[in-house]
Amino acid sequence: MSRRNTTPRGQPKITAPTCFSRLHIAPYLADFVAKYPEIDLDFQITDNMIDIIRDGFDLAIRIGELEDSSLVAKKLAPETRVMCATPGYIKAHGAPQSLAELEGHNCLSAGEQDVWRLQGSYPQILVMRDFRRRFGFHL
Incomplete structure (x- = not known):
């Protein structure tokens, strides 16, 4: 992304899981695109654990524990799961x-x-x- 002027621009390549994307990203995409028209998101939704370095991603959103890595990870929110049966x-x-x-x-x-x-x-x-x-x- 370039910051030569006050308008953010660029093409960040992002990946995130399907469920997270539908619940937490999709509802905000239209507003984001309207607010930042110079940002061309390359957003790939997949539940596969892809190699973000090999595939050239700038950002990956993951749910749960991550494998040991030299990548920088930031916790966005707590995650709670339950075990249940019908x-x-x-x-x-x-x-x-x-x-x-x-x-x-x-x-x-x-x-x-x-x-x-x-x-x-x-x-x-x-x-x-x-x-x-x-x-x-x-x-």
Whole structure:
């Protein structure tokens, strides 16, 4: 982006997850474009963990823990997730009585990661999925 005058301009290349983009970016894009017409956003929405250096991105928004990296990361907001099941699922498969029993249950996932990292002294849990696609925003 260039700052030779008071009008911001440039073509930043940005990537963000689908759900985050729909909820937190899309509602503001029209106003942003109207306010900053000289900024030509190259905005790519994907739930894939792409290599932002190799693919030439200026900014990547990620949800959850990041792998160790020399990249600069800033926390934008806290993230809270919950574990839950429908009464129908519990009736069909039984209710897990411990965290260890979750490994035998089918779980929906909003991304590529198959391991849940819980807070505290709990172990990591390998998530099982029978679904052929990720649900992302639709969860």
